[in-house]
Every structure is written in C-alpha cells, then in structure tokens.
Amino acid sequence: DVKVTQSSRYLVKRTGEKVFLECVQDMDHENMFWYRQDPGLGLRLIYFSYDVKMKEKGDIPEGYSVSREKKERFSLILESASTNQTSMYLCASSSHIAGLKTQYFGPGTRLLVL
Amino acid sequence: AQKVTQAQTEISVVEKEDVTLDCVYETRDTTYYLFWYKQPPSGELVFLIRRNSFDEQNEISGRYSWNFQKSTSSFNFTITASQVVDSAVYFCALRGNAGNMLTFGGGTRLMVKP
Numbered sequence: 001d002v003k004v005t006q007s008s009r010y011l012v013k014r015t016g017e018k019v020f021l022e023c024v025q026d027m028d029h030e031n032m033f034w035y036r037q038d039p040g041l042g043l044r045l046i047y048f049s050y051d052v053k054m055k056e057k058g059d060i061p062e063g064y065s066v067s068r069e070k071k072e073r074f075s076l077i078l079e080s081a082s083t084n085q086t087s088m089y090l091c092a093s094s095s096h097i098a099g100l101k102t103q104y105f106g107p108g109t110r111l112l113v114l
Numbered sequence: 115a116q117k118v119t120q121a122q123t124e125i126s127v128v129e130k131e132d133v134t135l136d137c138v139y140e141t142r143d144t145t146y147y148l149f150w151y152k153q154p155p156s157g158e159l160v161f162l163i164r165r166n167s168f169d170e171q172n173e174i175s176g177r178y179s180w181n182f183q184k185s186t187s188s189f190n191f192t193i194t195a196s197q198v199v200d201s202a203v204y205f206c207a208l209r210g211n212a213g214n215m216l217t218f219g220g221g222t223r224l225m226v227k228p
Contacts (some may be wrong), residue, residue: 009157031214038122043205043222050214058215090159094214101209102149103216105159 004106006091012112016104017063019078021109023091030096032074033103034058034066037088049074050096118208120219127196128227135191135222137206143167145211147190148182152180153203153221165189196226 007022023032034046035058045058049068063085067075074093078085088110092103117140127133139148142178150162163173165182173180176195193200 033215040220042217043218045215048215088157090157092159096214101147101214102161102164104161105151108157110157 004091004095004104005092006089006106006109008109009107010110010112012114013081014114015079015082017081017113019077019081019111019113020075021078021091021111023074023076023093023106024072025074025091025104026072027093027095027104028071029073029093029104031094031101031103032068033092033094034064034074034076035090035092036060037090037108043090046076066105081111083113085111086113087111116143116208116210116217118206118217120204120206120218120222122222123220124223124225126225126227129198130195131226132192132194133196133224133226135193135204135206135224137189137191137219139187139189139206139208141208141210143210143212147209147211149193149207149209149216150180150189151205151207153205155202159205162191193224196224198226198228200224201226 004025007042032049035043047066049055091106091107094103096103119138136165146167148165151159177206181190203221205221207216
C-alpha cells in the first residue's frame with residue numbers, strides 16, 4: 001500500500017510567518033508534487049520534484065518554495081505567509097516509470113493564515 | 115495545452131439511484147492517461163482508476179463503471195445504486211504520455227441522501 005503522510009492536518013499561522021509543510025512517502029517514488037485546492041478552482045500544481053534536489057515550477061509557484069533533500073521527503077515553504085495562501089494543501093507522489101506514474105495523495109493540510 | 119472539464123459542479127441524488135459524472139478533456143497528445151479520484155470529507159484524494167488512451171474498453175468495478183469514448187473526448191463515471199458513503203467530490207484528471215503532471219477538472223460534488 002502506498003502511503004503519503006503530511007505533517008499536519010490543520011495549521012493556523014499569522015501573516016508574515018514562515019511556514020513549513022512536510023510530506024513523506026514510503027514507496028521510494030521519484031516524483032513528488034505539491035498542490036493547493038481552492039473552492040471553484042480545483043487542484044492547482046505549485047511545484048513538482050522529479051529527484052532529490054530537483055524541482056520544477058507548476059502553475060502557481062509565486063510565494064512558495066520547495067526543498068527535496070531526501071528522496072522520501074518533499075517540503076513546501078511559505079517564506080512569508082499571506083492571507084491569500086489560506087487553502088488546502090495536498091502532497092502526492094508517483095513513480096517515474098512509464099505505466100506506473102499514478103499519483104497517490106496524502107490526507108491534506110488545511111492552512112489558515114490570519 | 116491540456117484541459118479537463120467537469121461541467122457538473124454539484125449533483126444530489128437519493129440513495130439507490132444511479133448517477134453519472136461527466137468528464138470531457140482536451141489534449142494534443144496521441145497517447146495520454148485519464149484518471150478518476152474520489153475526495154471524501156476527510157480530504158484525502160483516493161485513486162479510483164487509470165485508463166490509457168489506446169484502451170477504449172469500458173471498465174466495471176463493483177458499483178462503479180467508466181465509459182471512455184475517444185470520439186467525444188469523454189471519460190464518464192457511473193455509480194450504480196448509489197450509497198450515502200459515495201458522497202464526496204470526484205475529480206477527473208489527464209496526463210500526457212511524456213509528462214508527469216496531472217491536469218485536473220474542477221471536480222463534481224456528489225451528495226447522496228438517505
């Protein structure tokens with residue numbers, strides 16, 4: 001069974017704080033993803049990593065950065081949180097092998113920025 | 115560019131009714147993959163199915179069935195004899211052959227009333 005875990009289910013932060021969201025997968029997947037989900041907008045990709053220390057911008061990278069120091073862990077960083085970053089954040093992972101690229105998701109982190 | 119459209123934002127049915135969730139996609143890739151995910155109130159996206167573009171055979175899994183029609187660029191999902199536990203947001207998604215990233219539809223919220 002694929003397991004993707006996220007460090008927090010709920011998080012409340014203040015404007016200007018630095019926020020770290022952690023994601024860990026136990027399937028030795030090469031690919032890891034961070035999405036945010038907002039009502040009416042569906043899921044939008046923030047960043048994607050295809051290997052340790054490698055990253056690619058997704059559709060909405062502004063205001064975010066990421067870190068992938070170990071294969072199993074992918075961190076999303078909000079350098080200075082703002083109220084418009086209040087959202088549900090979802091992490092996913094997948095293999096890079098053709099035919100096995102199905103993405104598996106974690107439980108999500110609901111972030112509220114006050 | 116890829117696009118996935120789920121025109122139904124919300125559907126409400128009574129238990130035991132059949133319900134079909136529509137998904138229409140656009141892509142220039144000749145080979146691609148289509149997915150359905152379920153998001154229950156707990157928040158985690160649960161993978162339901164993946165189909166290759168070259169396999170148009172319909173699939174049935176218990177009460178769930180999927181109708182893939184390349185001619186109309188649709189990948190519809192039917193739940194037979196719906197149950198309250200089917201209440202969730204359902205997402206359709208598309209991935210091109212060479213890429214790793216998913217394009218999601220806006221989701222359809224299904225409410226099954228007892």
